Amino acid sequence: MFTSEFLPLALENVSSEAARRKTDGWRFVQLLAVADNTGTGDRDSTVDLVYSYMKDGMLENLVVKGVSVGDGADVDEVASITDKYLSAFVFENEVHDLFGVHITNIAIDFAGHFYQVPVREPMTIISPEQKVARERAAKMAAMKAAKEKAEANGAGDGAKKDAAKSEADIEAKLAALPPEKAAKIRAAMEAKAAKEKAAQGGEASNE
Amino acid sequence: MSKATIIPFGPQHPVLPEPLHLDLVVEDETVVEAIPQIGFVHRGLEKLVETRDYNQFIYVAERICGICAFGHSLGYAETVESLMGVEVPKRAEYLRVIWHELSRVHSHLLWLGLAADAFGFESLFMHCWRLRERILDIFEKTTGGRVILSVVSVGGVNRDINASQMDEIIHTLEGIEHDYHEIMQVMLNDGSVKNRTVGVGYISHESALDLCMVGPFARASNVAYDVRMFGHGGYGELSDFQPLCATEGDCYARVKVRCEEVLQSIAIIKEMAAKIPAGDIAVPVKGSPAAGAEAANVLEQPRGECYYYARGNGTKYLDRMRMRTPTSQNLAGMVSVLEGCDLADVNMIILTIDPCISCTER
Amino acid sequence: MSEFGLGRMTFGSLFKKPETLLYPLETKPAPEGLKGHIVIKVDDCILCGICERTCPCSAIKVSKPDRTWEINRFQCVQCGSCVRACPKKCLSMDPSYTSPSAQIYTDSFSIPEKEKPAKAEPNSLASETTLFAHQSPCQTAGRFPHEFIDESRRSR
Numbered sequence: 190m191f192t193s194e195f196l197p198l199a200l201e202n203v204s205s206e207a208a209r210r211k212t213d214g215w216r217f218v219q220l221l222a223v224a225d226n227t228g229t230g231d232r233d234s235t236v237d238l239v240y241s242y243m244k245d246g247m248l249e250n251l252v253v254k255g256v257s258v259g260d261g262a263d264v265d266e267v268a269s270i271t272d273k274y275l276s277a278f279v280f281e282n283e284v285h286d287l288f289g290v291h292i293t294n295i296a297i298d299f300a301g302h303f304y305q306v307p308v309r310e311p312m313t314i315i316s317p318e319q320k321v322a323r324e325r326a327a328k329m330a331a332m333k334a335a336k337e338k339a340e341a342n343g344a345g346d347g348a349k350k351d352a353a354k355s356e357a358d359i360e361a362k363l364a365a366l367p368p369e370k371a372a373k374i375r376a377a378m379e380a381k382a383a384k385e386k387a388a389q390g391g392e393a394s395n396e
Numbered sequence: 397m398s399k400a401t402i403i404p405f406g407p408q409h410p411v412l413p414e415p416l417h418l419d420l421v422v423e424d425e426t427v428v429e430a431i432p433q434i435g436f437v438h439r440g441l442e443k444l445v446e447t448r449d450y451n452q453f454i455y456v457a458e459r460i461c462g463i464c465a466f467g468h469s470l471g472y473a474e475t476v477e478s479l480m481g482v483e484v485p486k487r488a489e490y491l492r493v494i495w496h497e498l499s500r501v502h503s504h505l506l507w508l509g510l511a512a513d514a515f516g517f518e519s520l521f522m523h524c525w526r527l528r529e530r531i532l533d534i535f536e537k538t539t540g541g542r543v544i545l546s547v548v549s550v551g552g553v554n555r556d557i558n559a560s561q562m563d564e565i566i567h568t569l570e571g572i573e574h575d576y577h578e579i580m581q582v583m584l585n586d587g588s589v590k591n592r593t594v595g596v597g598y599i600s601h602e603s604a605l606d607l608c609m610v611g612p613f614a615r616a617s618n619v620a621y622d623v624r625m626f627g628h629g630g631y632g633e634l635s636d637f638q639p640l641c642a643t644e645g646d647c648y649a650r651v652k653v654r655c656e657e658v659l660q661s662i663a664i665i666k667e668m669a670a671k672i673p674a675g676d677i678a679v680p681v682k683g684s685p686a687a688g689a690e691a692a693n694v695l696e697q698p699r700g701e702c703y704y705y706a707r708g709n710g711t712k713y714l715d716r717m718r719m720r721t722p723t724s725q726n727l728a729g730m731v732s733v734l735e736g737c738d739l740a741d742v743n744m745i746i747l748t749i750d751p752c753i754s755c756t757e758r
Numbered sequence: 759m760s761e762f763g764l765g766r767m768t769f770g771s772l773f774k775k776p777e778t779l780l781y782p783l784e785t786k787p788a789p790e791g792l793k794g795h796i797v798i799k800v801d802d803c804i805l806c807g808i809c810e811r812t813c814p815c816s817a818i819k820v821s822k823p824d825r826t827w828e829i830n831r832f833q834c835v836q837c838g839s840c841v842r843a844c845p846k847k848c849l850s851m852d853p854s855y856t857s858p859s860a861q862i863y864t865d866s867f868s869i870p871e872k873e874k875p876a877k878a879e880p881n882s883l884a885s886e887t888t889l890f891a892h893q894s895p896c897q898t899a900g901r902f903p904h905e906f907i908d909e910s911r912r913s914r
Binding site for chain 1: 431433434435436438440442443446447605606607608609621623626627628632687690691692693694701703705707709710711713715716718720724725726727728729731732756757
Binding site for chain 3: 448451452453455456519520523526529536537539540541544546554555575578579581582586
């Protein structure tokens with residue numbers, strides 16, 4: 190049985206870590222990039238790099254968090270490990286072409302012509318579906334926080350706390366639904382509340 | 397003093413059905429440098445994971461490659477299972493191993509046929525593909541598809557193999573084995589085959605380790621590495637598994653390793669079929685991977701070790717799915733083995749590495 | 759020596775039944791469980807739309823107001839997700855492939871209202887005729903599909 194582990198790695202140690210692994214007899218498995226959900230516009234601005242090494246059934250994935258990508262002046266430079274592991278040239282060209290990671294001194298450098306892609310750095314584009322999913326996830330997190338806050342605040346008034354709690358519950362559930370459906374349910378809830386209010390008003394005037 | 401000339405090789409070349417381009421720098425008849433280029437069929441399947449939920453992506457994953465279709469769906473399902481902590485029933489694991497080994501047999505037979513075709517041995521090519529056809533018939537009967545099987549699901553498999561079908565598989569495999577021994581005899585002992593393979597494209601044990609090569613390409617240089625030896629999934633139930641290695645490190649050794657692996661796979665299928673337990677073939681999987689959860693997995697495909705990585709984001713869509721295919725790992729080895737070879741041997745060397753470019757570019 | 763082994767096998771195949779089929783004249787019998795194409799039992803369908811949501815390639819369209827169930831045979835990849843997901847088990851795989859055609863078309867099935875008791879007419883002829891009604895207009899065998907050239911969904 191092999192075991193796989195995820196460990197952190199600092200950006201400046203990428204090259205020295207590769208040298209250490211090489212002398213210890215580790216096999217370079219792969220390098221990949223993950224866009225890490227920090228983008229605000231239509232593209233992600235930072236990615237995580239994962240370097241994997243293997244030795245005797247131990248698969249260690251070293252994660253470099255938050256490497257900035259793109260055309261900016263202060264974009265992070267990643268040192269190439271192709272001087273230690275030549276087989277990394279495929280992956281380093283790949284993360285450059287698909288994610289826009291700047292890698293210096295690749296042994297076989299294609300300078301952005303490894304993959305013929307019609308759009309530059311296609312993997313950092315945030316697709317509309319991804320955007321919706323992220324907004325929904327953010328909303329869920331906000332609702333959860335609001336709910337916790339309501340619980341903490343509502344120590345005094347029990348009834349108010351319950352109301353706040355159920356409202357927060359409903360909101361959290363709504364956030365998880367598709368937008369059209371949520372809008373429908375909201376409209377129905379509002380109608381119901383208005384009706385109740387009207388009924389209460391009617392009762393008051395009767396008295 | 398000879399002058400260096402650059403000869404383009406591919407992306408369309410009679411010997412390779414795959415779009416791989418090489419710039420061969422030659423002096424007289426000797427290759428001094430080879431620069432590979434891929435990227436002709438980049439399809440962006442990894443990006444597609446954002447718009448397909450984790451159950452639907454299985455059908456995308458197995459379309460990465462036609463030959464290792466089952467392997468990709470299996471590797472993907474295993475990765476998502478470890479991401480979500482799903483325990484797969486024993487019977488499903490056995491069935492997965494049986495189908496995976498069958499696809500290894502079909503892949504190697506396909507490759508042996510292509511190799512025979514490359515050095516002009518047409519009748520050998522036809523015999524290899526004739527046997528491969530029987531494996532595809534087994535697939536058709538047990539899964540309903542010949543190439544794209546769509547039989548793996550997250551949490552198990554979709555179809556069961558009943559006892560009579562299992563007997564039929566074993567019976568067919570015995571028929572294949574009988575004919576296959578003749579083919580293997582020719583592949584390993586025939587003079588016309590040996591002339592094209594012995595001593596060609598040598599790569600030493602040290603450089604195989606240095607270049608991090610995987611699969612039969614590495615095992616031909618005596619690197620005893622095969623993911624199956626870790627006993628992951630159903631492979632843990634095997635009584636014994638040893639990676640098959642050769643020491644020569646040339647094209648002949650690569651042919652030999654693949655030839656012997658076919659017999660090894662047939663033995664594995666027979667053992668698994670004999671001791672397959674009864675029970676469920678799938679567990680229901682509910683929920684979705686947690687936000688920020690990561691999983692990595694390796695799987696031995698016909699061409700070598702394939703690495704899978706997945707990251708969840710709390711919804712039923714994954715944030716990232718990554719497949720590192722064996723060919724992309726072997727490209728560095730391919731470049732270094734081509735240096736110093738004869739121009740006429742280039743096609744044979746590339747073929748014995750068995751590159752699968754559509755896998756590599758996804 | 760080894761050459762003779764292969765030679766014997768090759769020579770022997772002169773006297774055996776051929777491994778190949780003379781395709782248009784004879785066809786291979788389809789094994790049971792072959793993933794050919796999706797068929798629907800219209801009487802059992804409740805228009806829940808689960809098949810539409812599980813389909814990885816958006817081949818199925820279910821319309822509740824119109825009471826129709828549509829499938830684009832050329833977008834379907836025969837994965838069988840809808841068959842496994844259907845709560846009423848009204849979808850199944852038929853072991854015969856969709857025949858080629860010059861135009862991409864969608865098969866539409868109208869789902870009858872649920873008033874009549876389900877067991878009234880077992881294997882009703884009506885559903886059988888709707889099943890195969892589509893086949894007459896679209897079969898233009900043997901012609902080059904010129905319309906397909908400019909088809910927007912064609913992969914390039």
